[in-house]
Amino acid sequence: MHILRLFLVLCLFAAHPLTSLAVQPSSRPNIVFILGDDIGYGDFGCYGATKIKTPHIDRLAQQGVRFTDAHSPSAMCTPTRYAFMTGRYAWRQPAGASVMSGVAPLCIAPGSATVASILKQAGYVTGIVGKWHLGLGERETDYNRPIKPGPLEVGYDYAFILPATGDRVPCVYVENHDVVGYDPADPIKLDYTARRGEPESFVLGIPRIGGMKGGTAALWSDADMADTFANKAVEFIERHQAAPFFLYLATHDAHVPRVPHARFRGSSQAGVRGDVIQEFDATVGRVLDALDRLKLNENALVIVTSDNGGVLDSNGPDTVHAGTKETNNGHLQNGVLRGIKGNLFEGGHRVPFIARWPRQIKAATVSDQLICHVDMLATFAALTNQPLADDAGPDSFNVLPALVGTTEKPVRDHLINHTAGCPGRLAVRQGSWKYGPSSYPGGQQRTNKDGKKAAQIPAQLYNLADDIGETKNLVAHFPDKVKELEALLAKIRATPRSRP
Numbered sequence: 001m002h003i004l005r006l007f008l009v010l011c012l013f014a015a016h017p018l019t020s021l022a023v024q025p026s027s028r029p030n031i032v033f034i035l036g037d038d039i040g041y042g043d044f045g046c047y048g049a050t051k052i053k054t055p056h057i058d059r060l061a062q063q064g065v066r067f068t069d070a071h072s073p074s075a076m077c078t079p080t081r082y083a084f085m086t087g088r089y090a091w092r093q094p095a096g097a098s099v100m101s102g103v104a105p106l107c108i109a110p111g112s113a114t115v116a117s118i119l120k121q122a123g124y125v126t127g128i129v130g131k132w133h134l135g136l137g138e139r140e141t142d143y144n145r146p147i148k149p150g151p152l153e154v155g156y157d158y159a160f161i162l163p164a165t166g167d168r169v170p171c172v173y174v175e176n177h178d179v180v181g182y183d184p185a186d187p188i189k190l191d192y193t194a195r196r197g198e199p200e201s202f203v204l205g206i207p208r209i210g211g212m213k214g215g216t217a218a219l220w221s222d223a224d225m226a227d228t229f230a231n232k233a234v235e236f237i238e239r240h241q242a243a244p245f246f247l248y249l250a251t252h253d254a255h256v257p258r259v260p261h262a263r264f265r266g267s268s269q270a271g272v273r274g275d276v277i278q279e280f281d282a283t284v285g286r287v288l289d290a291l292d293r294l295k296l297n298e299n300a301l302v303i304v305t306s307d308n309g310g311v312l313d314s315n316g317p318d319t320v321h322a323g324t325k326e327t328n329n330g331h332l333q334n335g336v337l338r339g340i341k342g343n344l345f346e347g348g349h350r351v352p353f354i355a356r357w358p359r360q361i362k363a364a365t366v367s368d369q370l371i372c373h374v375d376m377l378a379t380f381a382a383l384t385n386q387p388l389a390d391d392a393g394p395d396s397f398n399v400l401p402a403l404v405g406t407t408e409k410p411v412r413d414h415l416i417n418h419t420a421g422c423p424g425r426l427a428v429r430q431g432s433w434k435y436g437p438s439s440y441p442g443g444q445q446r447t448n449k450d451g452k453k454a455a456q457i458p459a460q461l462y463n464l465a466d467d468i469g470e471t472k473n474l475v476a477h478f479p480d481k482v483k484e485l486e487a488l489l490a491k492i493r494a495t496p497r498s499r500p
Contacts, residue, residue, distance in 0.1 A: 028384055029357060030300040031119065031246045032237075032287060033376065035084070036280050037077065037131060037255040040310020040347065042335030043277050047352050051269035051331045052277050056285035057304055057354065064302075064356030065365045065405065072308045073374040075341055075348030076420040077165070078133050080307045080373060081250070082107060085114045085134065085154070087377030087393025089416060092496070096134060097422040101192055102164035102210065104135040108154045113392035115377050116155025119246040122384035125157050127240075129232045130250035132161040136174070143170055143188040143215070146177040156248075160232045162225070166252050166259075167196070167315055169212040171203045171219050173228070181218040188215035196315070206257045206317050222259035225252055226279045230286040237290045246380075249287065250307075253280040256315035258322045271327030273312065301357040301383075301403075305373065309348045310334050311341035338470045344417050344427045344436055345470055360404040369402035370412045370429065378499060379403065394497035416492060428489040432465035435485035461485070 041047060044054045046061040073083030078100045079090030086108060090097045096107035108114065116126040128151050135141070136150045141163070151159035160175045169190050173180040179188070194200040194211030201207045204219060220228070233249045253260075253276040260267075260275040264282070268274030284304055291297045310333030314322045339345025353371065355361060378396035381388050395416075401407040410431075417427040417434075427436035437459050461475045461482055475482055492498050 027299065028122070028124075028244045029359070030237075030244055030291075030296055031124070031380065031383075032291075032300060032302045033115075033246075033248050034284060034287065034302070034304045035081075035130075035248070035250045036304070036306040037250070037252055038308065038311055038341055039254055039277060039280065039306035039352065040333035040335070040341075041337055041350050041352060042332045043254075043306075043310055044281075044352050046354070048335055049331065051329055052274040053268065054278065054281040056281050056288060060284065060288065060302065060304060060356050061354045061364075063358065063363050064354060064361045065367050065403065067353040067355075067367050067369065067371060067402075069368050069370045070305065070351055070353030071370075071372045071415060071417065072306065072349045072351050073372055074418040074420060075308045075343055077131075077255075077307045078107075079418060079420055079424075081132075081134055083395070084373040084376055085116070086112060087115070087374055087396030087499075089374065089395045089418065089498075091416070091418045091421070091423040091426065092395075094422045097424060098420045100133060100135050100164060102168045102170055103141045103190055103192060105137050105139055105141065106135040106149050106153070108134060110149045110153040112154060113377070113389065114155045115380060116151075116246065116248070118155075118377060118381050118386050118388075118392075119384060120155050120157065122386050123244060124384075125240045125243055125245045126155055126248075127158040127236045127245065128156050128248045128250065129160045129236060130162060130229045130248075131165065131252055131255075132159075132174075132250070133164050136163055143172065143174075143179050143190075144182075144184070147174055147179070148177050150174070150177065152176060158236060160229075162220075162252060165209075165255055166222060166225065167206075167208050167256050169203060169208050169210040170215060171208065171212060172215055173218075173220055179215070179218050182215070183217045186214045186216055188218070189213045206259070207315065222257060223261050225259075226276075226283055227261060230283045233283075233287055234290045237287070237294065237296070241294045241296060249283075251280055251283055253277060253283070254310075256313055256322065257317065259317060270329050270331035271323065273323040273328065273333075274331060298358045301355065301360075303353070303355045303376075305353040306351040309337070309339065309341045309346075309351060336469055342419060344419055344425055346464070346468065348419070349417055355403050357404070362405055365405060367402060367405065369399070370410060370415060371399045371402055372397075372412070372415055375399045375412070390497070393499060395499055397499050414488060414492070414498075416489070416498075423493065426489065426493070428485050428492070430485060430488060432463050433461065433481060433485060434464055434470075435459070435461045435482060435489070437486075437489075
């Protein structure tokens with residue numbers, strides 16, 4: 001009888017590999033999704049970095065799977081976070097398709113299917129710690145009263161967030177619905193007409209986007225931000241260790257302004273930008289240590305990735321050394337890829353992606369599967385046996401077989417790359433082929449030195465299998481492929497759902 005049962009189980013596994021991965025509620029893995037900010041494809045040691053040390057992330061790769069063809073849904077932060085949360089490409093609608101201010105209303109409708117709501121429905125305690133940047137409130141955000149709707153209205157049980165970015169006001173944290181440390185005698189007043197660099201834009205000695213007055217007792221410490229988020233993440237894990245939990249940890253490193261804690265300043269060989277990436281690695285290490293200490297490691301799915309590609313910029317208290325070509329010291333933040341954050345070349349959106357789950361993922365493996373952050377909603381739903389409504393996660397593919405290595409077949413047959421805006425600039429990927437219309441390169445309107453418009457940028461076609469650096473435009477050589485991919489892009493734009 002025992003042999004017969006084993007035979008039947010093996011038969012089911014062969015016929016339905018996804019069914020075999022669906023775990024019982026009592027043994028569902030804790031899920032930790034760690035999203036870095038502006039960290040590029042070449043910024044970790046396991047992806048080739050030598051002047052930046054990332055021992056904790058490298059250890060994670062040795063214990064799990066490292067993806068070489070993973071992508072953020074957009075080359076900018078807000079649309080990537082929107083797509084990750086909703087399983088829907090941000091370019092399909094205006095709200096959340098572009099970078100948001102610190103007073104923008106919530107761009108996700110309460111009650112929508114999100115990564116958090118799907119897992120909450122499955123019995124998980126859900127929490128977000130770190131950068132939100134998806135808007136707060138129903139209209140222009142008022143930080144002087146309870147702030148809602150926000151993360152708690154779209155599926156989270158707990159939230160400790162940076163509302164927008166470190167270089168945007170307000171410079172305060174929000175815990176659940178309230179500003180942390182708020183003093184009603186010192187109300188917060190924001191002015192988004194103030195431009196970065198103007199006297200009104202300086203908060204704590206750093207130029208921000210927008211001006212801020214009041215809220216003195218609530219102001220964060222830029223140098224302590226990484227530690228604050230790491231502490232809150234560990235507290236969440238400790239508090240919910242007895243039940244399955246989902247933690248979305250969205251750090252601020254390596255976004256500007258780059259203000260590493262004193263113990264990290266000068267620790268890398270790639271300037272302050274390298275220092276804050278090493279600080280990010282330490283944050284990852286804090287989380288991994290907590291899982292180990294609480295004996296949660298064996299049944300925890302931990303993912304580390306980034307919201308878009310890397311970029312050199314220099315906003316910060318030390319503008320000379322915050323992130324320049326000279327201080328980067330030859331480090332290639334996006335490796336061999338062409339392009340940077342904000343454009344459609346691979347350097348804008350191909351990102352590091354590492355997953356560890358000792359019970360299911362074979363250690364020290366490398367996958368060339370095409371996957372995207374937008375896929376996490378359908379993947380986590382499959383992992384926890386949660387059915388999806390037809391309109392939920394419309395662009396989210398279940399990539400669980402790629403994560404756990406049970407298939408060599410492509411889990412995605414295409415992907416849309418996006419910069420920012422609705423619809424913004426788009427490119428389409430199918431297999432190793434990538435095509436973009438004339439706005440493909442990165443999108444800003446080119447002009448000649450005399451101020452007149454430059455010649456139209458040509459459409460571009462690349463075969464990434466032998467030209468990952470996108471150096472050979474093949475549009476003129478493969479007209480049939482161009483027509484095929486043009487038609488695919490038009491079809492996906494016209495159809496509200498792309499997932500199977």
